[in-house]
Amino acid sequence: MRGKQRIVVLSGPSGSGKTTLVKRLIHEAPVRLVKSISATTRKPRPQEVDGDDYYFLDDAEFRKRLANNEFIEHAEVFSSGFLYGTLRTELERAWHAGGWAFLEIDVQGAMKVMQQYPQAVTIFLKTPSPDEFERRLRGRGTESEDIIQKRLATAAKELQFADRYQYSVVNDQLDDAVRQICAILKSEESAENA
Numbered sequence: 001m002r003g004k005q006r007i008v009v010l011s012g013p014s015g016s017g018k019t020t021l022v023k024r025l026i027h028e029a030p031v032r033l034v035k036s037i038s039a040t041t042r043k044p045r046p047q048e049v050d051g052d053d054y055y056f057l058d059d060a061e062f063r064k065r066l067a068n069n070e071f072i073e074h075a076e077v078f079s080s081g082f083l084y085g086t087l088r089t090e091l092e093r094a095w096h097a098g099g100w101a102f103l104e105i106d107v108q109g110a111m112k113v114m115q116q117y118p119q120a121v122t123i124f125l126k127t128p129s130p131d132e133f134e135r136r137l138r139g140r141g142t143e144s145e146d147i148i149q150k151r152l153a154t155a156a157k158e159l160q161f162a163d164r165y166q167y168s169v170v171n172d173q174l175d176d177a178v179r180q181i182c183a184i185l186k187s188e189e190s191a192e193n194a
Contacts, residue, residue, distance in 0.1 A: 004192065005095050005101075006031075006095075006100040006101070006119075006192070007091065007100065007101045007103065007117050007120040007121065008100050008101070008102045008103065008120070008121045008122075008123070008185065009103045009105060009113055009114070009120050009121070010022065010102070010103070010104045010105075010123050010125060010181075011104075011105060011107050011109075011122075011123075011124055011125065011158070011165070012125030012126060012158070012171075013126075013154065013158045013159065014137055014151040014154070014155060015127060015134070015137040015140075015151075015155070016125045016126060016127050016171055017125065017174065017177070018125055019104070020174060021171060021174065021177055021178065021181070022035060022102070022104050024178045025102070025178060025181060025182070028178055029181070029182055029185050030182055030185055030186040030189065031185050031188075031189050032097070032098060032099035033100050033185075034094035034097050034099035034100065034101060034102060035102045035104070036086055036090040036091070036094065036102060036105075037052070037053070037054060037055055038055070038084055038085065038086055038105065039054065039055040039056075039057050039071075039083075039084070039085050039086070039087055040054045040055070040056060040057070040062075040082055040083065040084045041056075041058065041059045041062050041082045041083045042056075042080070043056070045142065055087070059083070062074075062083050063083075065087070066083075066085070070087055071086060071088065072085075072086050072087075072091065072113060072116060073086050073105065073108070073110075074086075074109070075106065075108040075109055080147070080150070084106070084109070086103055086105060086109060090103075100121075107157075107158040107161045110122060110161075110165070111161070111164070114164070121166060121167075121185070122164075122165040122166045122167065123165060123166070123167045123168075123169060124162040124165035124167070124169070125169055125171050125177070126162065126168060126169070126171065127170070127171060127172070128170055137151055137152070167181075167184050169184075
């Protein structure tokens, strides 16, 4: 295995712009980021690809892997009945590639990762205001009103954990947020190599 076993955790409520930001960071970060692919029991949305967007597992397979301790974190997200988690093999895949494992996960999962990997670089992504969360969620047009309300309630809870992260970034302007996170990663890399 080459290099150190580095982990970057990015969390933030639905609508904070994580997915768009992650795509930019994969290409622009000053360190090699290898995006961890989460596993889930929900069905793929249109355009989602198994093994690229998520590992789409049926409930029995997910629970079997859970019983075998194959996840570093897992949770039922948004009271949806669907399970999500990060397989240990995703960290190993990143480290074997000489990169930093880049986990875009919810607050519940992030807390579990922080317990197991206290050296992880943790970043909480926010929008400029709570109203912006709702505007972005509704703008997606992919969820029912019931799911939107659950996500808004979850966002309010998640914001209470922001101070447990090493860094907090407001995603008001995407370019600025990308620059801020790149600066964080550059600083962390410099500290590691000092």
